[in-house]
Amino acid sequence: xxxxxxxxxxxxxxxxxxxxxxxxxxxxxxxxxxxxxxxxxxxxxxxxxxxxxxxxxxxxxxxxxxxxxxxxxxxxxxxxxxxxxxxxxxxxxxxxxxxxxxxxxxxxxxxxxxxxxxxxxxxxxxxxxxxxxxxxxxxxxxxxxxxxxxxxxxxxxxxxxxxxxxxxxxxxxxxxxxxxxxxxxxxxxxxxxxxxxxxxxxxxxxxxxxxxxxxxxxxxxxxxxxxxxxxxxxxxxxxxxxxxxxxxxxxxxxxxxxxxxxxxxxxxxxxxxxxxxxxx
Numbered sequence: 498x499x500x501x502x503x504x505x506x507x508x509x510x511x512x513x514x515x516x517x518x519x520x521x522x523x524x525x526x527x528x529x530x531x532x533x534x535x536x537x538x539x540x541x542x543x544x545x546x547x548x549x550x551x552x553x554x555x556x557x558x559x560x561x562x563x564x565x566x567x568x569x570x571x572x573x574x575x576x577x578x579x580x581x582x583x584x585x586x587x588x589x590x591x592x593x594x595x596x597x598x599x600x601x602x603x604x605x606x607x608x609x610x611x612x613x614x615x616x617x618x619x620x621x622x623x624x625x626x627x628x629x630x631x632x633x634x635x636x637x638x639x640x641x642x643x644x645x646x647x648x649x650x651x652x653x654x655x656x657x658x659x660x661x662x663x664x665x666x667x668x669x670x671x672x673x674x675x676x677x678x679x680x681x682x683x684x685x686x687x688x689x690x691x692x693x694x695x696x697x698x699x700x701x702x703x704x705x706x707x708x709x710x711x712x713x714x715x716x717x718x719x720x721x722x723x724x725x726x727x728x729x730x731x732x733x734x735x736x737x738x739x740x741x742x743x744x745x746x747x748x749x750x751x752x753x754x755x756x757x758x759x760x761x762x763x764x765x766x767x768x769x770x771x772x773x774x775x776x777x
Contacts, residue, residue: 529584530581530582530584533577533580533581533584534577534578534581537577537580537581538574538577541570541573541574541577544569544573545566545569545570545573548565548566548569549566552565552566565618612662612664613646613647613648613662613663613664614646614647614663615664615667616662616663616664616665616666616667616668617644617645617646617647617648617649617663617667618646619663619667620644620649620663620666620667621644625671625673626641626644626671626673626675626676627641627644628641628642628643628644629641629675630673630674630675630676631673631674631675632651632671632672632673632674632675633671633672633674634649634651634661634666634669634670634671634672635661635665635666635669637651637653637659637661638651638653638654639651639652639653639654639657639659640652642658645663646663647662647663648660648661648662648663649661649663649666674739674742675739677739678738678739679712679736679737679738679739680736680737680738680739680742681734681735681736682734682735682736682737682742682745682746682749683732683733683734684732684733684746684749684750684753685722685730685731685732685733686701686730686731686733686753686757686764687725687727687728687729687730687731687764687765688728688729688731688757688762688763688764688765689727689728689729689762689763689764689765690727690728690729690765692729692761692762692763693762694721694729694731696760696762697731697757697762698719698731700753700756700757700760700762701719701731701733701753702717702719704749704752704753704756705717705733705735708745708748708749710737710738710741710744710745711735711736711737711745712735712736712737715736717733717734717735718732718733718734718735719731719732719733719734720732726767727765727766727767728764728765733749
């Protein structure tokens with residue numbers, strides 16, 4: 498009986514000693530890992546907050562601001578957790594290798610989508626255009642209605658909606674007609690040979706002066722640009738506010754046509770004279 502009690506006592510002592518050794522060996526690691534996790538998550542929160550403040554100061558698009566903030570926050574937290582698990586002795590090399598292989602497979606399968614995603618980030622950061630701008634990109638002209646992560650939505654002048662992938666849009670030429678406050682509009686008017694160029698020039702200048710939407714500075718430009726086959730061509734260039742471009746363009750065409758006719762200035766059209774000779 499005494500021998501059994503002695504054996505039990507010895508087993509308990511061994512178990513207690515093993516527990517103490519485990520606690521000493523891994524307890525400090527566990528406490529250190531917990532502290533590292535708390536401090537790491539606190540640092541991640543500070544970095545995420547600093548990034549949000551920086552993006553607000555740089556006037557980054559709100560949708561991109563939230564997306565980048567979330568992406569950075571999740572990525573940093575994953576790194577902290579992997580580091581903490583490594584501190585307690587868990588081998589993460591296999592997990593990291595598996596995660597890398599899975600990321601590669603997903604990246605290859607979503608190659609086109611990732612290109613559009615990267616293009617969307619470039620557009621939202623560099624801002625070659627904004628919502629409401631009238632642009633020409635990828636052969637389409639229209640007003641930008643929405644800039645999303647993967648595509649940009651345009652509304653054409655005839656009220657069609659075009660979705661353009663951001664990948665191709667970010668890597669091609671874009672004409673932004675709304676980027677500047679002012680634009681230059683140009684016309685070429687033809688008058689008949691024999692009509693007075695000086696009179697036509699005075700009429701054009703009078704029509705320009707009567708339109709308050711046309712800027713006086715820079716001064717309007719009128720010149721005889723070429724002698725065509727059937728007309729003397731006069732070029733007219735003026736500056737105005739960008740929103741007035743098309744209204745001034747079309748109205749000036751109408752005014753010039755009516756005024757030239759009233760003032761006796763002929764607007765010629767192509768003519769072909771045919772001479773017939775009778776063979777002897």
